Amino acid sequence: MTDNDFLKELHNPDVPVPEGMQSAVAVTNIGRLMDSIYNWGRRNSIWPMAFGLACCAIEMIATAASRYDQARFGMEVIRASPRQADLMIVSGTVTKKMVVPIVRLYNQMPEPKYVLAMGACACGGGPFKEGYNVVSGVDKFLPVDVYVPGCPPTPQALLHGFIALQKKIDAQSLGNYNSVPWYGRGPSDAIPVPVLGPDLYDPRQGHIMRRQHEAAQSAAQDKQADA
Amino acid sequence: MSEQAPVAETISPTEEALELLQKRFKKTVRRDDREGYGGIVVDASRLEKVAAAIHDDLGYDYLSSATAVDYLGQGDHVEMVYHAYRIAGGPALVFKAQTPRDEAVLPTLTGVWPGVDFQEREAWDLMGIRFDGHPNLKRILMWEGFHGHPLRKDWHEPFFEEELKPFGSRWPDGHVQRSEEHNPYGKNVQYPAEWSPEAYESPAEPAIYDNINLGVDVRTDLATDRVIVSLGPQHPSTHGVFRMVVRLDGETIEGLEPVMGYLHRNHEKIGERNTFIQNMPYTDRLDYICSLSNNLGYAISIEQLMALGARYEPPTYRAEVIRVLMAELTRIVNHVWAIGFLLNDLGAFFTPMMYAVIERELILDFFEATTGSRMMCNYMRFGGVAADIPARIRGVANLINDRVRDMNTMDYLHSLIHERLPRAIDQLDEYLTTSEIMTNRCMGVGVLTRDDAIAYSAAGPVLRASGVPYDVRRAEPYSIYPDLDFDVAVRYHGDVYDRYLVRLDELRQSIRILKQVLPLLNDTDGQPVFTGRGVYSPRVPAGESYGRVENPKGELGFYVVSEGKQNPRRYHVRAPSFINLTALEQMCKGHKVADVVAILGSIDIVLGETDR
Ligand code: SF4
Numbered sequence: 025m026t027d028n029d030f031l032k033e034l035h036n037p038d039v040p041v042p043e044g045m046q047s048a049v050a051v052t053n054i055g056r057l058m059d060s061i062y063n064w065g066r067r068n069s070i071w072p073m074a075f076g077l078a079c080c081a082i083e084m085i086a087t088a089a090s091r092y093d094q095a096r097f098g099m100e101v102i103r104a105s106p107r108q109a110d111l112m113i114v115s116g117t118v119t120k121k122m123v124v125p126i127v128r129l130y131n132q133m134p135e136p137k138y139v140l141a142m143g144a145c146a147c148g149g150g151p152f153k154e155g156y157n158v159v160s161g162v163d164k165f166l167p168v169d170v171y172v173p174g175c176p177p178t179p180q181a182l183l184h185g186f187i188a189l190q191k192k193i194d195a196q197s198l199g200n201y202n203s204v205p206w207y208g209r210g211p212s213d214a215i216p217v218p219v220l221g222p223d224l225y226d227p228r229q230g231h232i233m234r235r236q237h238e239a240a241q242s243a244a245q246d247k248q249a250d251a
Numbered sequence: 252m253s254e255q256a257p258v259a260e261t262i263s264p265t266e267e268a269l270e271l272l273q274k275r276f277k278k279t280v281r282r283d284d285r286e287g288y289g290g291i292v293v294d295a296s297r298l299e300k301v302a303a304a305i306h307d308d309l310g311y312d313y314l315s316s317a318t319a320v321d322y323l324g325q326g327d328h329v330e331m332v333y334h335a336y337r338i339a340g341g342p343a344l345v346f347k348a349q350t351p352r353d354e355a356v357l358p359t360l361t362g363v364w365p366g367v368d369f370q371e372r373e374a375w376d377l378m379g380i381r382f383d384g385h386p387n388l389k390r391i392l393m394w395e396g397f398h399g400h401p402l403r404k405d406w407h408e409p410f411f412e413e414e415l416k417p418f419g420s421r422w423p424d425g426h427v428q429r430s431e432e433h434n435p436y437g438k439n440v441q442y443p444a445e446w447s448p449e450a451y452e453s454p455a456e457p458a459i460y461d462n463i464n465l466g467v468d469v470r471t472d473l474a475t476d477r478v479i480v481s482l483g484p485q486h487p488s489t490h491g492v493f494r495m496v497v498r499l500d501g502e503t504i505e506g507l508e509p510v511m512g513y514l515h516r517n518h519e520k521i522g523e524r525n526t527f528i529q530n531m532p533y534t535d536r537l538d539y540i541c542s543l544s545n546n547l548g549y550a551i552s553i554e555q556l557m558a559l560g561a562r563y564e565p566p567t568y569r570a571e572v573i574r575v576l577m578a579e580l581t582r583i584v585n586h587v588w589a590i591g592f593l594l595n596d597l598g599a600f601f602t603p604m605m606y607a608v609i610e611r612e613l614i615l616d617f618f619e620a621t622t623g624s625r626m627m628c629n630y631m632r633f634g635g636v637a638a639d640i641p642a643r644i645r646g647v648a649n650l651i652n653d654r655v656r657d658m659n660t661m662d663y664l665h666s667l668i669h670e671r672l673p674r675a676i677d678q679l680d681e682y683l684t685t686s687e688i689m690t691n692r693c694m695g696v697g698v699l700t701r702d703d704a705i706a707y708s709a710a711g712p713v714l715r716a717s718g719v720p721y722d723v724r725r726a727e728p729y730s731i732y733p734d735l736d737f738d739v740a741v742r743y744h745g746d747v748y749d750r751y752l753v754r755l756d757e758l759r760q761s762i763r764i765l766k767q768v769l770p771l772l773n774d775t776d777g778q779p780v781f782t783g784r785g786v787y788s789p790r791v792p793a794g795e796s797y798g799r800v801e802n803p804k805g806e807l808g809f810y811v812v813s814e815g816k817q818n819p820r821r822y823h824v825r826a827p828s829f830i831n832l833t834a835l836e837q838m839c840k841g842h843k844v845a846d847v848v849a850i851l852g853s854i855d856i857v858l859g860e861t862d863r
Binding site: 074075076077078079081082083085086089090091104116117119120121122125129149151152153154155156157158159160164175176178219220221222223224225226227229230232233235236237240 | 392393394396397398401408409410411412430431435436437438439440441442443444446447448451453455484485486487491492512513514515516517518520521524532533536539540604605608609611612625626627858859
């Protein structure tokens with residue numbers, strides 16, 4: 025973005041500026057100025073978590089390496105601890121066994137936090153979708169900000185996903201609590217950790233399970249009544 | 252370095268074994284005379300004794316693979332299939348034991364071949380065979396408490412549609428349907444009718460710590476504590492989602508238990524629903540760094556089966572040349588990657604890895620131009636390869652200074668193989684081999700003795716670094732390897748450092764092979780690369796086959812049972828990463844906890860293959 029574009033973006037179009045000064049003057053309010061400075065800082069220092077799940081992780085590493093060089097996005101600081109990370113790149117197949125630690129890791133990340141689903145598996149189950157141990161998409165449990173399709177997505181596609189994330193951050197405004205909830209209230213609620221029972225159980229689905237039990241019971245009663 | 256001569260076999264291993272075993276065990280040992288099958292069937296009651304005789308008297312000291320097959324509707328038994336080899340080379344002795352489906356029990360063979368440990372646990376987990384006397388019979392890929400044994404033929408997954416593909420809902424009418432909409436939970440789940448989450452205590456985590464003494468026991472004389480540390484599954488040095496539970500005394504390792512299954516993607520269950528050719532892209536995703544050599548192993552095992560039938564034409568010479576070219580380039584990709592990451596694990600963060608990845612990118616450019624994909628190549632077919640190598644490589648996506656790169660493929664390969672890669676390998680050697688980080692942290696660490704390596708069924712560089720010159724390319728040659736001149740790399744200390752050196756040696760041997768392959772490529776120019784019939788589901792005659800190749804990580808085997816239908820009845824992968832881990836505890840005991848990471852790095856596992 026050139027300086028000129030930057031000014032134009034900041035400028036409030038309702039306030040006229042004389043012809044010759046348009047490239048040097050912007051009239052704006054403090055909120056917008058703060059937004060742009062704030063977002064500029066955040067968008068260029070997204071620290072991803074070192075966290076590879078499957079095949080897609082290999083392409084993620086290739087993206088971090090010299091040819092594709094994700095350092096250009098200020099993203100070369102890859103942290104092993106969720107406490108220091110802003111971005112979780114879900115790079116690969118999410119299995120039922122693995123989704124438990126994934127939800128925990130997500131809960132441990134400080135806000136603001138973003139999730140990028142990389143590859144067909146993380147987006148919707150991918151080639152292994154029908155497998156008995158496969159979660160069909162990480163968005164069944166976590167809110168996902170950017171989806172990058174592909175199997176695996178090429179490094180270029182992943183870079184495109186990073187750019188999409190930056191755009192998303194750019195659109196967030198400090199004045200609008202809905203877009204930056206973490207500055208408004210206290211910490212947001214943790215996502216309930218799934219349970220490894222006879223199959224994976226999501227505690228948020230208790231009502232469905234109760235409904236199923238009731239339906240089964242009444243079916244059994246009907247049968248008895250018939251007999 | 253030593254050359255290993257292929258062993259000439261005159262009498263088939265089955266005949267030889269039958270003669271000796273029937274003398275001693277009479278009728279409890281018999282020939283497997285089902286059509287298309289081979290080997291011997293042993294009575295479950297005598298299995299342990301017969302196995303001991305096979306090991307001690309017949310000299311089959313290396314158990315490559317052990318897996319189970321469910322014969323629902325064909326005798327209603329489950330069958331364990333063992334493939335044993337002599338470490339000196341030669342073909343396999345296959346022996347089997349059957350047990351009824353509803354009461355599946357077999358004696359464990361961990362006393363004869365300790366390397367069978369994890370494979371028996373897998374058979375228990377997925378197929379529900381209980382092994383009497385097994386020291387630690389827990390589920391290994393799924394979690395404790397999971398309902399059912401998923402590889403049983405009558406066990407259906409939540410998104411089950413039909414037994415075999417192509418599913419009627421998708422073909423030939425081809426409409427889209429979302430499996431989620433048919434499930435009350437909108438998810439890939441199913442629960443037993445009576446199960447309720449209230450007051451449910453999941454046994455999954457506690458079971459992992461079973462058999463490990465959790466109590467902290469302060470030893471006053473040494474002033475160290477006993478602690479249990481759980482490493483992973485999210486850990487920067489576990490190469491993916493691998494987990495280890497380590498019992499420490501102070502910092503010294505007393506015991507270690509690998510915990511896996513965090514990437515268990517049900518490769519085999521899906522593979523048994525797929526048609527034969529549909530499995531090819533799935534094999535890419537086993538060891539996702541070496542997709543092309545996985546393709547080769549699967550193609551070989553199916554070609555073995557197809558050769559039983561009429562109308563089968565083996566691949567042309569050019570197809571075999573291209574296969575070897577791809578397999579050896581893959582080996583280079585894998586080994587530079589493994590070396591780069593070993594250094595990462597040793598604390599030399601990123602720089603060595605960055606150098607390693609540069610060379611990988613150059614090879615991947617060639618893969619992309621030939622197969623259409625950088626990583627998941629899906630390139631081999633039964634009877635050849637999918638396409639010839641292109642005349643030119645055009646790097647459309649990877650612009651350099653906004654210029655489209657456009658190169659003659661043969662020139663590109665020539666400069667890669669004769670200049671670029673040898674230089675890179677020399678560079679790695681020069682900077683790393685004598686580096687203090689390498690020598691201080693790797694020499695004498697993680698020693699696996701020769702006998703242990705064989706007993707634990709270790710394979711690949713791990714086996715060869717322990718002084719065993721065993722390489723499938725020489726021991727049971729396939730493709731055009733008999734025509735090629737190369738040495739089997741071998742080192743003798745069995746430590747982390749020697750495993751690194753074996754990989755370096757193998758890199759150089761691969762270059763040597765590639766230098767011989769290039770002129771062959773020129774000579775065979777114009778030959779077809781595919782002899783099969785270009786059909787969607789080729790006919791595969793009934794029978795069993797075990798195809799194996801020397802993958803960069805070790806021996807990769809595919810055990811396939813066909814019934815003459817479009818789909819395999821059983822499709823099993825003998826994964827080197829999985830079986831090499833059996834010896835991990837042996838290598839780690841007595842070392843410091845920080846060394847575990849280096850030892851694991853030196854085994855070079857990839858989770859897609861470990862967990863499948
Ligand atoms: S999307 Fe494809 S490459 Fe990525 S993890 Fe899934 S199977 Fe592997």
